Amino acid sequence: MDVTDVQSADRELWWLLKKGDKEAFAILFERYHRTLYNYGIKLAPASPGVVEDAIQDLFVDLWRLRDGLTDSVDSVKFYLYRSLRRKIHLSQKKEPLQNLEERYNDHHLPFQTSHESQVIQEESFTLQKERLKELLNQLPERQLEALTLKYFENFSTEEIAGMMDVNEKSVRNFLYKALITLRANRHWLVFSALTMSSLLY
Amino acid sequence: MKSDSYSLIDLIRDEDFISWVRNPDPLNEARWQQFLREHPEKRKTVEMAREYVNLIAEDTGRDVPTKDQSEKIWSNVRKTISSDGPSGARPEKAGKQRFFSPYLTAASVLIAALLAGYWLYSEKKLRLFTDEAAFLQHSAGEIKTDLTTRNATDKPLTILLKDGSSVILQPGSELVYDDMSRKANREVILNGSAFFEIAKETDRPFYVYSGPIVTKVLGTSFLVESSSGKTEIKVSVHSGKVSVYNKEDLIADHTENKAAGVILEKNQNITFSLSDGTPRQGSPASFDLLSQEAEPFFFEFDEAPVSEVFKALEDSYGIQIIYDKSSLSDCPLTASLTGQPLHMKLQTISQALYAGYSFTGNRVEIMGGSCN
Numbered sequence: 001m002d003v004t005d006v007q008s009a010d011r012e013l014w015w016l017l018k019k020g021d022k023e024a025f026a027i028l029f030e031r032y033h034r035t036l037y038n039y040g041i042k043l044a045p046a047s048p049g050v051v052e053d054a055i056q057d058l059f060v061d062l063w064r065l066r067d068g069l070t071d072s073v074d075s076v077k078f079y080l081y082r083s084l085r086r087k088i089h090l091s092q093k094k095e096p097l098q099n100l101e102e103r104y105n106d107h108h109l110p111f112q113t114s115h116e117s118q119v120i121q122e123e124s125f126t127l128q129k130e131r132l133k134e135l136l137n138q139l140p141e142r143q144l145e146a147l148t149l150k151y152f153e154n155f156s157t158e159e160i161a162g163m164m165d166v167n168e169k170s171v172r173n174f175l176y177k178a179l180i181t182l183r184a185n186r187h188w189l190v191f192s193a194l195t196m197s198s199l200l201y
Numbered sequence: 202m203k204s205d206s207y208s209l210i211d212l213i214r215d216e217d218f219i220s221w222v223r224n225p226d227p228l229n230e231a232r233w234q235q236f237l238r239e240h241p242e243k244r245k246t247v248e249m250a251r252e253y254v255n256l257i258a259e260d261t262g263r264d265v266p267t268k269d270q271s272e273k274i275w276s277n278v279r280k281t282i283s284s285d286g287p288s289g290a291r292p293e294k295a296g297k298q299r300f301f302s303p304y305l306t307a308a309s310v311l312i313a314a315l316l317a318g319y320w321l322y323s324e325k326k327l328r329l330f331t332d333e334a335a336f337l338q339h340s341a342g343e344i345k346t347d348l349t350t351r352n353a354t355d356k357p358l359t360i361l362l363k364d365g366s367s368v369i370l371q372p373g374s375e376l377v378y379d380d381m382s383r384k385a386n387r388e389v390i391l392n393g394s395a396f397f398e399i400a401k402e403t404d405r406p407f408y409v410y411s412g413p414i415v416t417k418v419l420g421t422s423f424l425v426e427s428s429s430g431k432t433e434i435k436v437s438v439h440s441g442k443v444s445v446y447n448k449e450d451l452i453a454d455h456t457e458n459k460a461a462g463v464i465l466e467k468n469q470n471i472t473f474s475l476s477d478g479t480p481r482q483g484s485p486a487s488f489d490l491l492s493q494e495a496e497p498f499f500f501e502f503d504e505a506p507v508s509e510v511f512k513a514l515e516d517s518y519g520i521q522i523i524y525d526k527s528s529l530s531d532c533p534l535t536a537s538l539t540g541q542p543l544h545m546k547l548q549t550i551s552q553a554l555y556a557g558y559s560f561t562g563n564r565v566e567i568m569g570g571s572c573n
Binding site (some may be wrong): 148 | 223273280
């Protein structure tokens with residue numbers, strides 16, 4: 001499915017929803033509630049109930065307030081994700097994290113250049129698997145959030161910044177930091193360690 | 202698009218690159234194909250970056266609600282909206298009941314089915330991209346028990362898989378496998394050499410990942426041979442038919458339909474370079490099923506005494522068979538067992554002998570039985 005196709009289909013559903021079309025509403029729910037849940041869990045990892053409630057509220061509001069919905073949304077998806085984020089943060093009494101913006105210099109991050117791949121080959125698959133599982137969970141919440149929005153949801157950096165209430169540079173920093181962490185733990189790329197290790201730098 | 206200075210991390214972070222990997226369209230496809238033509242030396246980096254992007258996507262997209270959760274949320278949304286009554290934002294009149302009429306449900310079910318189909322398609326694409334990593338990842342998510350068995354002995358070691366297939370792992374070799382419960386396919390990773398007898402399941406292909414090649418079968422028996430110190434890997438088919446793919450091709454071509462696999466039939470084998478998976482010969486060669494190499498996996502018996510049949514199984518599978526020698530040893534047995542997994546072989550023999558059998562560790566006990 002092409003992104004632009006999805007977006008124009010979304011806009012049509014949005015328009016129908018504003019006119020009170022229930023089928024359009026049901027289709028939007030069907031289309032987005034799963035990935036919204038996936039995203040919500042990144043914001044409230046220990047509280048699936050909170051995420052369920054937030055999605056429920058989001059769609060109830062969408063129906064009830066459909067008359068007041070803006071006519072033109074560029075991205076219905078963006079609207080839904082940002083709304084969900086606000087609901088979840090509100091219910092967890094989280095302040096918008098504006099002042100906690102993490103700052104670091106891209107160029108001073110440590111790079112891993114050792115002969116790790118050989119060590120990796122000798123590790124058991126089981127061990128590698130455990131690391132793989134833990135790795136993403138160990139990332140700071142906002143790095144994981146940015147990764148999810150970027151790679152799974154394919155939002156642009158600009159959209160992610162709008163959603164997370166930070167500037168674009170911060171989003172790039174979250175992503176960069178997360179990728180560096182993942183790369184430092186190269187066990188994550190088991191297959192490359194086993195078969196292509198020589199290709200990494 | 203930047204010039205040739207792209208590093209792995211640059212690519213993984215590049216917005217257009219991510220779009221190309223996750224949502225290819227004619228435009229970004231053209232852009233990146235051109236980039237690859239101009240910078241052929243970047244091909245490997247691009248492939249790795251693709252895998253990274255897909256892995257991150259797959260990993261961060263794993264928290265899906267269960268069907269029960271989905272239904273619960275939807276039914277709550279529905280209830281809340283319906284209970285609005287006349288004071289709700291919009292009076293509903295007779296239309297209310299039709300809100301979620303069977304017709305509408307059917308429509309959304311259809312959508313769900315379509316999306317599910319799309320999802321499965323992307324899943325499949327992902328799996329092919331990420332082979333071992335995806336395999337392990339799935340294991341991490343769904344299957345608690347994937348196992349690594351290493352044969353540190355100097356005898357063959359038989360592994361019985363949950364799907365009924367058997368694998369005879371040669372000395373110094375290693376097999377990674379799970380409980381074979383995944384719906385779409387069955388997969389194992391082999392380091393070294395092993396003889397596979399795959400239980401037939403036409404809708405669930407069996408993949409063996411070994412170094413640079415991937416062997417796909419539906420149900421058959423074949424030998425994959427590579428050992429440390431060797432520079433080649435060989436696949437020999439003893440019964441049935443398999444397809445062998447170069448892993449790189451499989452990754453580059455997205456789908457196995459496009460990736461050109463070598464098809465091997467019974468009696469055929471082919472050798473690949475272990476370093477890059479290029480075939481050592483133009484087309485598959487024939488081999489003699491009765492040759493010394495192939496013989497351990499050739500199980501055709503014509504009026505053979507049972508003792509001989511059991512001896513052959515013991516030697517090939519590295520198992521011990523306990524049976525009443527005085528009453529069974531000389532029973533003549535005619536059976537074509539090549540390609541059957543061990544369990545099926547034992548079943549066939551037991552039936553012929555009117556006996557039962559039990560399997561513990563590497564010991565098989567034949568209970569009862571007689572020549573006629």
